[in-house]
Structures are given as structure tokens and as C-alpha cells.
Amino acid sequence: MTIYLNALNPTGDACFQCGYFFWSSLATLSHHFEPELTSRWNSWNSISGHRMTANAAFKLAHTLVAAYVRGAIDSYLASLPQHGKNPALVLEDVLDFIEFLKSCDGFRTSAAPSQRAVNACRRRWQEKLAADSG
Numbered sequence: 001m002t003i004y005l006n007a008l009n010p011t012g013d014a015c016f017q018c019g020y021f022f023w024s025s026l027a028t029l030s031h032h033f034e035p036e037l038t039s040r041w042n043s044w045n046s047i048s049g050h051r052m053t054a055n056a057a058f059k060l061a062h063t064l065v066a067a068y069v070r071g072a073i074d075s076y077l078a079s080l081p082q083h084g085k086n087p088a089l090v091l092e093d094v095l096d097f098i099e100f101l102k103s104c105d106g107f108r109t110s111a112a113p114s115q116r117a118v119n120a121c122r123r124r125w126q127e128k129l130a131a132d133s134g
Helices: 020-033 054-069 072-079 091-103 115-133
Strands: 002-007 015-019 107-110
Touching (some): 002 020, 015 020, 072 091
Antiparallel strands (some): 002 107
């Protein structure tokens, strides 16, 4: 199952797409580092239209950046169980999530992307493919 985080800013095109297990891991990481902000999200790792405001997204991004700088995210990730040969979550994934949080102006979880999110994701992946091949 894929979960989409659709940006709330009507002029923005930020999007984030991930599988359920991956999203659950990011939600748990978010709660670990920002429990007060995320305490009301007891089912936040679902796709039932949960929202995060722009202020909350910015605060979570700021908290996660600070945790990254002091090495706490690396320590947290190292403590996660392995699933076969693949870690549940890697640092690059967390950094991508932080970038999304900084640019999304808040978001809503959904089982389907908004058309704006589809276009933004398509552009983002095309740019990444071009950068990787160029």
C-alpha cells in the first residue's frame, strides 16, 4: 500500500510518497524526536486523511535537523531492526522527509495523490534521474 503526503499549500507542489511500512517507520521516528507535537497522532501512520499544519511541519523539520546535527538520528537508525539485508529506514530517507517538511506548508495523508502532487513527483523523479545519469 502506498501513502501519499499531499502538500496543503495550494500553490506549492511538494509531495512525498512512500510505502506503508516506510511511512510507519517515519511516523515512529517523528514521534520519538517530537513526542509532544505528535502525541495526538495515535493513528498517524494510517492513510485516513490525517493533517499536519505548516507550523507543525516546520517545527518537526527543525527538530529533526537538530537531531541529525547532534548525531541522534544516526543512533536511532542504528537501533532499528533489520529486515533481511535492508534497514527499515536509512538516513537518506529521513533527509528527504525533512526536505519535504520544510517545503510542504503542511500536508494531508491520503491513499491517492493530488494531481498537483503527481506532477510534482514526476518532475522530482525526472530531475533525480537526470542528475544520476548526468
